[in-house]
Amino acid sequence: MTFRAKVDSFFIGFMAVAIVIISSVYLFPLYRDYSKGTLTSSTTAVVLTLLFLSVGFLLWVTLFIKYEFRDVYLFVKGGPVKSRIRYEDVTKVSPSTDILTGYRILSAKKSIEIFYKTSVFGSVKITPRDEQAFLNELKKRCPHAKFHSAYQ
Structure with a gap:
């Protein structure tokens, strides 16, 4: 069973600001060279390619996120970032609104934080589009895990 990540307006705004900043960092030197008359086509090609x-x-990592229930683990993928969370290692599931800290493969402010034993950071934050169906499936596969009272 596969779930896609939901994308909220806060995250779209956050990504837009990040893209504007990245674009400014790349394009300002081109503008400076153009105004000096030292801009070459090879420089333009390299900078625009980068x-x-x-x-x-950035868009690949953040917009192409999926969470897939497999036989013995939850497969979490965001671009090249992949995690396999064994169901037996899940200890706790709780809500979170903190998108700036920890290990997160999400695209919305309101997220689900899954704590598990083998995590370097202790947990992963995810944002499935159909949160209730995702939680129902997770409860079936991780009956031993402690679910926050908001998920009862």
């Missing part, structure tokens, strides 16, 4: 790769990677 800009498109950077923005493309």
Whole structure:
């Protein structure tokens, strides 16, 4: 069973600001060289290629997120970032609104934090589009885990 990540307006705004900042960092030197008359086509090609790769990677990592229930683990993927969380290792599931700290593969402010034994950071924050169906499936596969009272 596969779930896609939900994307909220806060996250869209956050990504827009990040893309504007990244674009400014790449394009300002081009503008400076253009105004001095020292801009070359090879410089333009290299800088624009790096800009498109950077923005493309950022969008890939954040917008193509999926959470997949497999036989013995939950597979979490956001771009090249992948995690396999064994159901037996899940200890606790709780809500979270903190998107700036910890290990997170999400695209919305309101998230589910899954604590598990083998995590380097202790937990992962995710945002499935159909939260209730995701939690129901997680409860079936992790009956031993402690679920926050908001998820009862």
